[in-house]
Amino acid sequence: MRVPDVFDELHRRCRAGQPVALATVVATWRSAPQPPGAAMLVDTAGTVTGSVSGGCVEADLYERARQVLATGVPELVHYGVSDDEAYAVGLTCGGMLDVFVQRIDGDALAQLDAVAVARQAGEPAAIVTCVAADAGDASDPAGRLGRRLVLAGRQVTGSLGDDRLDDAVAADALGLLAAGHSGVLRYGYQGQRRGSGLSVFVAAYATAPRMIVFGAIDFAAAVARIGSFLGYRVTVCDARPVFATGRRFPEAHEVVVRWPHRYLRDEVDAGRVDGRTVVCVLTHDPRFDVPLLALALRQPLAYVGAMGSRRTHDERHKLLREAGLSAEQLDRLASPIGLDLGGRTPEETAVSVAAQIVAARWGGTGRPLAVVDGPIHRAS
Structure with a gap:
């Protein structure tokens, strides 16, 4: 499935100094309408670019995106279907999806520039974002939610807050990137692929097949x-x-x-x-x-x-x-x-x-x- 690509618009807005809310599908189950990586942008004027579900949850997500854009606090939203909520947000296809909503502003420009250069050169690139971070009852104790690691060409920039974790995530993300897949990876706080801790989403910008x-x-x-x-x-x-x-x-x-x-x-x-x-x-x-x-x-x-x-x-x-x-x-x-x-x-x-x-x-x-x-x- 060809995933709608909003990167160029995201990069353009960032270069122009215009903050946007970026909502990205990070996980799906059953008959979800869009695959991981599908994304929607909402700017300060309320303009929408892209789609995450083909219309099923966009109205609810639009309001959440406006809130995240105003507060800067990222949010992981789960949309599912039950008898009670089937028509609440319109997700009637029988699927479920997780969407991560974050504010992107000028602080991300250098990272987006690196991805843009790689894409223009026909090289694969990936943006890895921490979309969930918890340890028991303590939610995101290290402030990692929303942190990014960027793989572009042979360069790795940014950090998730721990060198060992960065190394483990970069190695695993390269595997997803080689296969041309976007997806979630889960880790303990020191980078082990087990236990509670971190979930990161790898948005793979692979070369076209x-x-x-x-x-x-x-x-x-x-x-x-x-x-x-x-x-x-x-x-x-x-x-x-x-x-x-x-x-x-x-x-x-x-x-x-x-x-x-x-x-x-x-x-x-x-x-x-x-x-x-x-x-x-x-x-x-x-x-x-x-x-x-x-x-x-x-x-x-x-x-x-x-x-x-x-x-x-x-x-x-x-x-x-x-x-x-x-x-x-x-x-x-x-x-x-x-x-x-x-x-x-x-x-x-x-x-x-x-x-x-x-x-x-x-x-x-x-x-x-x-x-x-x-x-x-x-x-x-």
Whole structure:
């Protein structure tokens, strides 16, 4: 799920010396409408930017944000559903969420500047905030609530109030950042991952996951467009320079003229693909797609799909088996690519491909929600 990003507006307001209240979803349960990291800003004029629930709790949270903005005292708010409170704040989706509300002003500018520089350079960054601090009956005895630790590039700035704790949190936050996830980590006061004490939220500003589309055809233009819409950094690659042009693929972040398998090999060797990367092979030409798929299916990628008819699929499987791929590796290939939506145009086909990628990411079935039991939003 693509999380709405309010960082640029937050940074702009901070640079202009305008304090804001930042409300961030830090934890969710069941069918919550937004994932951890979704955020909403409220400024001194009452202007709202972003969303934490798609409208369910914003009215109540708006008033809390105005109070935090005025007092400077942060607050962790829990929204849940029971028979008594289901309509009190409008959270009728059956989910629960914790939202941390804090005031951000000029004191945070240096930290936000560091994150902005990292983002502009295409490097991952994270802001770690203490969202709960207690020890028995003593609430936040060390005054740590709202303190921040910032990881940007290779730099770690700020402090949660204890060097040992800072080291432990920074190491754990790097793990979340590498996976591209935001989430809560819990510690004892000296940094141990146990006991009562501190809860910190890691807001991960990871680099965008990659979508690599092989085959400079009309279908590739539509897939690139929807991939960019979903938040992927899209590359279109084809060996034919007459077709692989930026003019034909304006939605792609880059267009590469290379033999597909050679390009992918170089990207793998350089560490520029990872477990979030999706690969769409639209060439349906064995000269291109067999060596490419033989390489792609041996990598721990999020998704590998290939276009082609049933006949092309059968012949491709035969050639890939002859290339030494195992049954388990071949089972990872989504071929023919996409879900059965009955579409025909490039745009309709792109929706089919995107739907299958989303289902693969979240463990969806691809079936109509009307005939599926259980929560609508699956756990990350």
